[in-house]
Amino acid sequence: MKPGSFYNNLGIGAFAISAVLSNAGFLTFPRLMLILPIVAHRGMVKQLSHARFRFIGFEQYFIEHAEFFYNFGERYTANLAPTVNALQLLNEIRALKLQNGGAASLTPIPIDKAMGNRADRIHRASANIADLISGSTEIFYLNSRIEL
Numbered sequence: 001m002k003p004g005s006f007y008n009n010l011g012i013g014a015f016a017i018s019a020v021l022s023n024a025g026f027l028t029f030p031r032l033m034l035i036l037p038i039v040a041h042r043g044m045v046k047q048l049s050h051a052r053f054r055f056i057g058f059e060q061y062f063i064e065h066a067e068f069f070y071n072f073g074e075r076y077t078a079n080l081a082p083t084v085n086a087l088q089l090l091n092e093i094r095a096l097k098l099q100n101g102g103a104a105s106l107t108p109i110p111i112d113k114a115m116g117n118r119a120d121r122i123h124r125a126s127a128n129i130a131d132l133i134s135g136s137t138e139i140f141y142l143n144s145r146i147e148l
Helices: 010-024 031-041 040-048 058-064 072-078 080-092 115-131 137-143
Strands: 027-028 096-099 103-104
Touching: 010 027, 010 031, 010 080, 010 096, 010 103, 010 115, 027 031, 027 072, 031 040, 031 103, 031 115, 031 137, 040 058, 040 115, 058 072, 080 096, 080 103, 103 137
Parallel strands: none
Antiparallel strands: 027 103, 096 103
16 A cells, blocks of 8 residues: 555545635636645645735745645646545535536535544645635646646
């Protein structure tokens, strides 16, 4: 079994997408596909979860934290299937609605202390993640070196 395979599981993936989507309201599929690669990077989530962190724009964030994007394309590819699985689960439990080339939040998964520190950190980072992926997907994909 691959190291860290339990670190990024269906439950944490579904929770992360639900938390970010609840902040954004609606996200297109290209934006939804960016959530788990961000959540898979401990350093990004740690920084984005800090109460004092203020998001200015993707380009500025990319310039200041290029080290977070060195293997983003690989994380993106590795998280394609988990993202689809998490979206399917969220659709089945009616936490989101698939529509118009994306998904809309219906009933976000509530945060609970029993979910652990990682879920709490993701929850605290979710508004900043929503902001990070809200800009031009073309610029994000290009700068992150995501190959489609």
